[in-house]
Amino acid sequence: MSHDSSIAPKLEEIKQEIDQALPNASQEAKDTLLGGVEAQLRSGQVEPGTTSAGRVGSRAGKVSELTVIAPLKPGGADRLRSLFKLMNGYFGAADRVGTVHDMRFVFLPGDEQMLFATAFDGDWDSYIDDFATQIPVEMDLLFSEVEGWPGIHDPSVKDFIVEYQHTAEGWYVASPDLTVADTRRAQKKAEIVDELLDKVGSL
Amino acid sequence: MVDATDAIDLDDLQSLIVFRRPAPYWGSFVLARFGGAAQGRAALRGLVPHVVSAAEWGAGRRNLSVAVGLTYEGLAALGLPAESLDGFPVQLRDGMAARASRLGDLGDSAPDNWQSPFGTGSVHALVLITADSEALWRESLAAAGRAIDEAGLQILGRQHVAALAGARTTFGYRDGISFPNIAGLPESPFTAPERPIATGEFLLGHPSESGAVLPMPQPDVLGRNGIYAGVRKIHTRVAAFRSFLKANSQDAAGEELLAAKMVGRWRSGTPLSLAPAADDPSLVTEPDRLNDFTYADDLQGLICPHGAHIRRMNPRDSSLATLADPRIHRIIRQGAVYGPALPDDVLDDDGAERGLFFTFMSARADALEFLKREWIDDGNTFNLGSERDPIAGNNDDDGATFTIPARPVRRRLRGLERFTVTRGGEYAFVPSLTALRWLADPEP
Numbered sequence A: 001m002s003h004d005s006s007i008a009p010k011l012e013e014i015k016q017e018i019d020q021a022l023p024n025a026s027q028e029a030k031d032t033l034l035g036g037v038e039a040q041l042r043s044g045q046v047e048p049g050t051t052s053a054g055r056v057g058s059r060a061g062k063v064s065e066l067t068v069i070a071p072l073k074p075g076g077a078d079r080l081r082s083l084f085k086l087m088n089g090y091f092g093a094a095d096r097v098g099t100v101h102d103m104r105f106v107f108l109p110g111d112e113q114m115l116f117a118t119a120f121d122g123d124w125d126s127y128i129d130d131f132a133t134q135i136p137v138e139m140d141l142l143f144s145e146v147e148g149w150p151g152i153h154d155p156s157v158k159d160f161i162v163e164y165q166h167t168a169e170g171w172y173v174a175s176p177d178l179t180v181a182d183t184r185r186a187q188k189k190a191e192i193v194d195e196l197l198d199k200v201g202s203l
Numbered sequence B: 001m002v003d004a005t006d007a008i009d010l011d012d013l014q015s016l017i018v019f020r021r022p023a024p025y026w027g028s029f030v031l032a033r034f035g036g037a038a039q040g041r042a043a044l045r046g047l048v049p050h051v052v053s054a055a056e057w058g059a060g061r062r063n064l065s066v067a068v069g070l071t072y073e074g075l076a077a078l079g080l081p082a083e084s085l086d087g088f089p090v091q092l093r094d095g096m097a098a099r100a101s102r103l104g105d106l107g108d109s110a111p112d113n114w115q116s117p118f119g120t121g122s123v124h125a126l127v128l129i130t131a132d133s134e135a136l137w138r139e140s141l142a143a144a145g146r147a148i149d150e151a152g153l154q155i156l157g158r159q160h161v162a163a164l165a166g167a168r169t170t171f172g173y174r175d176g177i178s179f180p181n182i183a184g185l186p187e188s189p190f191t192a193p194e195r196p197i198a199t200g201e202f203l204l205g206h207p208s209e210s211g212a213v214l215p216m217p218q219p220d221v222l223g224r225n226g227i228y229a230g231v232r233k234i235h236t237r238v239a240a241f242r243s244f245l246k247a248n249s250q251d252a253a254g255e256e257l258l259a260a261k262m263v264g265r266w267r268s269g270t271p272l273s274l275a276p277a278a279d280d281p282s283l284v285t286e287p288d289r290l291n292d293f294t295y296a297d298d299l300q301g302l303i304c305p306h307g308a309h310i311r312r313m314n315p316r317d318s319s320l321a322t323l324a325d326p327r328i329h330r331i332i333r334q335g336a337v338y339g340p341a342l343p344d345d346v347l348d349d350d351g352a353e354r355g356l357f358f359t360f361m362s363a364r365a366d367a368l369e370f371l372k373r374e375w376i377d378d379g380n381t382f383n384l385g386s387e388r389d390p391i392a393g394n395n396d397d398d399g400a401t402f403t404i405p406a407r408p409v410r411r412r413l414r415g416l417e418r419f420t421v422t423r424g425g426e427y428a429f430v431p432s433l434t435a436l437r438w439l440a441d442p443e444p
């Protein structure tokens, strides 16, 4: 299948856009970028890209991203560091949530702000009310060092989060069509199939 | 975690909240528009004496519910100040048509295809009447009609509802069985076997399950003891539904079993959980057993599939794949049938309009949207991937499936269709009687 005649003008347009947007990039980098776009156009497969995850944030397939940069109370970073240390820096308890792919807490230089970033399934505001009845203590523990945190039970908590949320400008998800539950189920199925194959093989 | 003895004044609640629809029943949905604030308030003054309170209904003198709901446009037309109007949730402020994407009202169900006056923004008040006799219904409708006429309100639409033979719905199921167990409200035989749910999940101004009082419009007299309602007119594609049952069953008994697996109840109303292999009609005569079950002994869904309508809509004690709290997603439902039954055994669409008028109520204005989007049109919480509800879901793609857990291997059916189509809907506020009187006051 050849799209050559139809994609040539489009490619030229994109080439100019690249030149304009990235005046300082090397020619090699620009060529690489253009090559990627050309391959996409030729295959006729434009990448699905992202949509909105609700009020703020991006969504790719079933997965959404949330990035919050929030101000900390004085001394809050140190107190949270001790907390994370107690937990060995790991949140095994988040298994229960069942929609969270990953989660990270990072203190920005100067310890005045915390970056919280996560990838999760669905729209974030769908289940926030459930967090308020199911894991209120955990939520308040993690965010109580944030300046102005209204508390997970406060009706304004959604607005508070949105205020400090920044939509990712660039983002990649390897399996946008698999939720955490899907992945766990697939893993279990694979184990069962393997077991079956082992048995068949040893007959 | 909430004090269940929080006293509720049943004289202050509209009976729609506690009403257990009789069988048979007759009723009407009247959609009206105020000419202006003074006229609207006068109309409410005329209507309020006809509204049946929860206490009156409970006293059992007349098996009747007459309720008044107000849309956001209606509340604005009554001249409520901005501070009060701003306190209503986005669902009411924007109206149901604007929420189409959150409700999955797409394609045939899209607001562009709704029946007027739904979704036009012109509906101000809904008067909902249900009675246990034709005479009582006619009498109440006439009385409400006189109040409306005297105030000079414009009637935009009127839909009559009535039970089909055996109190079945158009698909043949008995409906109106399960009812949430709400702290402070009277129980009935059909109350679900659950720890009482905090009053504030249903009535505004009381503590919710989290302990906090959910946001409500101000002043207090306006919001307290009110509830949000999503009213939906839903057309049922009965011939397509029957054809699906037939195409996937070997005989009539198989069709009945499949119908039961899809809803979680046999069409008689008997829950699969209490009668797994065959219907047990004797249960129907024992109302206090009809809703007395949990899923504790059926965690794998071998009896009632995880994807069955009632297991999705109220997972009870099922184990879920995501951190969800079924107790904050419970709703009060009032449903009534419109249109004629499709005669038995007919498998071709006769073009007639038939379906259900639903009123879904909760103190969480997003309750309906949550259930439709997360638990009807998605299956992730039930570990079913993207699988949708087999009767209420938007099953219009070829890949739609319904999974029935079984030994040695599960059964997975294809060829589902969208068996239900939205014909219209409105979000409304169902105020307390105190609030109705306050709203009716000529000088607010």
Ligand code: HEM
Binding pocket: B169, B171, B173, B174, B175, B176, B177, B178, B179, B192, B234, B263, B265, B309, B310, B311, B313, B314, B331, B333, B356, B360, B367, B368, B371, B372, B391, B392, B420
């Ligand atoms: C679209 C057409 C629908 C039909 C034909 C339908 C039919 C039924 C039937 C036959 C039952 C069983 C009777 C009972 O337990 O009372 C039921 C129960 C229920 N339905 Fe629906 N329904 C529909 C839509 C919906 C929607 C959109 C919702 C939610 C927003 C919903 C929520 C419920 C709930 C909560 C129950 C009770 C579950 C329980 O407590 O076990 N239904 N429905």
